[in-house]
Amino acid sequence: MGSKWRKMKLALGLNLCTYLPRTLEEPPAVCLNSAERLSDVALLSPANWPMTPTPSSYGLRLSRSSSKSSKTCSICLTKMREGEGHAIFTAECSHSFHFQCIASNVKHGNHVCPVCRAKWKEIPMQHPMLDLSYLSERHHNDAAMNLARSLPPPRRVMSRGHGPQIQASEPATFNDDERLDQQPMIAGKSSSNNDALDNNHPVRMVDMKVYPEVSAVPRAKSFEKFDVLVHLKAAAMVTGQAVSQNNQVSQYPRASVDLVTVLDISGSMAGTKLALLKRAMGFVIQNLGSNDRLSVIAFSSTARRLFPLTRMSDTGRQQALQAVNSLVANGGTNIAEGLRKGAKVMEDRRHKNPVSSIILLSDGRDTYTMNQPDPNYKLLLPLSVHSKRFQIPVHSFGFGSDHDASLMHSVSEFSGGTFSFIESEAVIQDALAQCIGGLLSVAVQELRLEIDVVWPDVRLGSIKAGSYSSLINGDGRSGSIDVGDLYAEEERDFLVSINIPAEKAGIDTPLLALRCVYKDPLSKETATLESDVLKIQRPEKVGEEVVSIEVDKQRNRFLAAEAMAKARTLAERGDLTTAISVLEDSRRVLSETVAAKSRDRFCVALDTELKEMQERMMSRHVYEASGRAYILSGLSSHSWQRATARGDSIDGSILVQSYQTPLMAEMLRRSQAMFLGSPSNHRLIQPLLSLASQPQPKPR
Template sequence: MGSKWRKMKKALGLNLCTYLPRTLEEPPSSCLNSAEKLSDAALLSPVNWPMTPTPSSYGLRLSRNSSKSSKTCSICLTKMKEGGGHAIFTAECSHSFHFHCIASNVKHGNQVCPVCRSKWKDIPMQHPMLDLPVLFDRSHNDAAINLARRLHPPRRVMNQGHAPQIQASEPSMFNDDEQLEQLPVIPGKSSSSNDVSDNNRPVRMMDIKIHPEVSAVPRAQSCGNFDVLVHLKAAATVAGHAVSENNQISQYPRAPVDLVTVLDISGSMAGTKLALLKRAMGFVIQNLGSNDRLSVIAFSSTARRLFPLTRMSDTGRQQALQAVNSLVANGGTNIAEGLRKGTKVMEDRREKNPVSSIILLSDGRDTYTMNQPEPNYKLLLPLSMHSNDNKRFQIPVHSFGFGSDHDASLMHSVSEISGGTFSFIESEAVIQDALAQCIGGLLSVAVQELRLEIDGVCPDVRLGSIKAGSYSSVVLDDGRSGIIDVGDLYADEERDFLVSINIPAENAGSETPLLKLRCVYKGPLTKEIVTLESHVLKIQRPEKVGPEVVSIEVDRQRNRFLAAEAMAQARTSAEQGDLSTAASILENCRRVLSETAAAKSRDRFCAALDAELKEMQERMTSRHVYEASGRAYILSGLSSHSWQRATARGGDSIDVSSLVQAYQTPSMAEMLRRSQAMFLGSPSNHRLIQPLLSFTSEPKPR
């Protein structure tokens, strides 16, 4: 021991401290005490996920064995025991770290203290010739390099299986994704509306309902802009099985997911934010299945891939946790580069799981690419992820902006372009809940590439318009038919569209046939194309009609579109600096909604819309308030309503205790429950529990 100690002191005298950090491919060093090694179960336990780094003790020392000194490394959050066989680096700012922890950190370009953010002059870094961590300043020389070679000859790194690897240099092609396991074959063949679910066929995964705004129109009267509500609902699931409308259960395992998370680790994420982000990613990793694959992109001034698309087996989970836990906040915010690498992982992969998605999380603004007066947000995504005539269904980017400094316009635009949602996390404490809700949906995709075809039945019926929010829709030139591209639906997820038609006058007859619908979709696992046809919608044509009551279902969706339109107009006025006009637009919309049939019937959906619009008004009281939270709150609301999908939003003025979320599916709610139960199980985190706010309403009667 004395001989080794003298060599180490000599190395320090040459400003050279040698230690070869363990990579993810290597087993733990045998010199570690068994008490310091975590089992697989411990690594997956929330107790061992990282929390806020704490400053270590002061002083520069490389000590002999001693039982009196015990400090905490601010990077790996484990004890730094003197005499434990590890060099301790104490920076000029007086914060201490394991040398191998800080050397690995600096190797990836971080040159400031992870704790106090001060910039270092003398830093531990990787020597380009030796691939050894060196405490490098101007005085290092060949003699020191030779000494380092003698003390620690280079070691080969063995790759064990398909575990994720933190790579010093990235390949030019991200085609090193882990091979997929063979999924069980589910027999099935194309289905039509006449199919009946039985033991030989998969359960029908879609249901269609049609609601006219009124049930009868006088025979001699013609109607323009007559609204018809089209309601679609994907089948529910129970423990991975599909459940049809008549409660028949069939074996139907969920579709596995390829997920890429693009994480902001810029300097502003230091401290509690990064700790909570790591904890949230730990929750995501823990809840992915062995057939799901994950890759993580971390970005600050630059971006790097932590590991390839890797199956979340026991080994994959453990090493993904280790990779995420090693992240340190530093540098600027280059969202564009993070997205570029995230999409490249998806584009270059050799194999594809049935469901693919990207999650983007940031608390800042892109200071590298989007710094023009009028930035073109489409440049942030490659053309392969833009909607066009040849590619109707893209890989969605679900973005999460939190805090008062994130670029809500950028993140909302990225999600809108790709078909994803934008969530505003006002309190960083609910990062995990927000991600849990999103993951709950992605892990329950029931149908894919859903396309709704609308055909007029009566020769004189013409389609006027289709209100479909952000979904691509078109009315064909002859006005006889229309198409809506819906894409993926989660289990138990619903979609509502309003189709405006004209109804001709009738000379005779007791009813007029109006529309017929056809759904075409793909099963995520079977890949079979399924066609489902509705009944023909007919309307009664008596000589006279008494007082008609407008359908609450139709009126509810009218109100949703009115509110979304008011939000968009208010946002435009606010961006132009006219906050008073923006607030007036929202107030006028609230007044109009209060006079509708749904509001007068005390429809809770309408009441929640009113509360949401009121919340937006209050976030426009000043320019400062709007910049800090108003813009993000409105954009998150627009994203939720236009895609009819649950998003997380800040604020606490909407009472969620007695209302349920309009777009939240049971799978989302279950994953959210798991997230909150995990926090409740940790006594130190009770104060972090806050409700995850989203648009709320009662369950819609059908």
């Protein structure tokens, strides 16, 4: 089913690329089977797609008659009713909108109907400083449009009790974030859920298990590199069913989120890319809780904040949807400025939710900052984002074949976030949904694993922790790993290597004592979990001892990640042949391990992933188009042990599922159901599934 679903989305994504919005003055484009093209607004909300399939194709047709008769505002997606205090604007093309919504839409340069793309002579204006109606007759004139876009955009702020208002320009300090609710623990739509804390919130938030390489070592034998696996798992958010009957993930106790999305709206995003990005942001906005706060930064040649950190109440959602839908693609790509402004929103805020994160989405390369041959990507991030005192993870999403995967991976790596590669733009929403599912389920914060040696002659040799910061004290008697946040039911595995001395007598040797210290994001209290002392049996003789599958599996993960990193370095130098050989050698070594011979699913998936990387290095063109991004997304996932989007799918890989939490999977299912559940799409599902079942060329 997963494979068919990926093919169906790919087929749909390729189809959408042929239906781009156009203005009336543009000549009709040649479309497949003469189907009409979709508007940005239609793509933003699948639930409002009034589409019917043509008899001769799988294309999607926008029904103008049904759009005109709709009583739903196509911008904020809410019902329009007279007499409820909302002015309604009816355009000359007969489409109607809330006046507030359409005024917000046209102020950013949109002078055509969002539904039918008809050019308007009369444009609703809400602010005298931005009366650009004199440009409507010169809409085709590039110079005039550039002048319009160069004006400072108005800024929306929240006024308590009076809804969104307009200001002329951005403030010097972004300390205008909306005040938090008095009861921020519950991020759902109602504060009545506070009673659930006492009943549903687990007391023990982390489970810890320790696996020695083997259970017994001969008394007279010593080991220089004896591996011990430490396995951590965060508790579930609630006991029982995680999702309520009204299908709201945010209805149970969880930590609220401050989220800043940094969106690329450069010229290369025009058309379907921007439309799909708007639809994905619509999904994010609808799934944030009333105590979660969102701010959106849009960047092209410069960057601007669309609105301050705002609670996603009903009013906040409407404001956010209006702002996102008003975006227009134009200009160059200044990722550094977008990140700087996104970090400033976090730095200047007066109030803070327990969880903070930045999401970066781009399809291009920074054309303003990173032009030197050997760029220092760390310069893209303000110090506050990657400092220990104020670290804000940046989860970056690069899509298409032209994005700078090295830049985006580095940005995420420095900040403690993940990098996802979206090969097919049709799955942008799914990739964001999976990420949001994690951010909305943080169960543990500031987790730190502390390791102490018990036996006098035992010393710590090394700690394999991937991208997590680890430390071994000078005497080798203690060490630590800074793990940070864990999502609900998320797991972490670390390999600790020690020496085991020979013994003259004794039944067992005590090795390590482990301790977890973490903060509960709901209660703000610090908790400590201590394990039993790990002991190894020391008999006179030991029969044939098989290495622990769990330990061997994690060894294979680190070996594969090392091979990926080495192959990537060789490929960047132009030596693709040697890079492929490194991956092939790694596959051969892994195939001889205990875990692989037992047909462990994770090890089988590792081999499949390494093989895929070999194929994406078959030529320089293929590597530049997708190989580099595929490898970097894999490295990001393995080093942080967190699910990322890879290639043209995010739901079919065993490796992705290995790191995917139940609530990430639930949010992904919701994203897919949002498409499949659209009433107008039911008639399209079977033809698309039939198309998906046919062999498809693999995109490169």
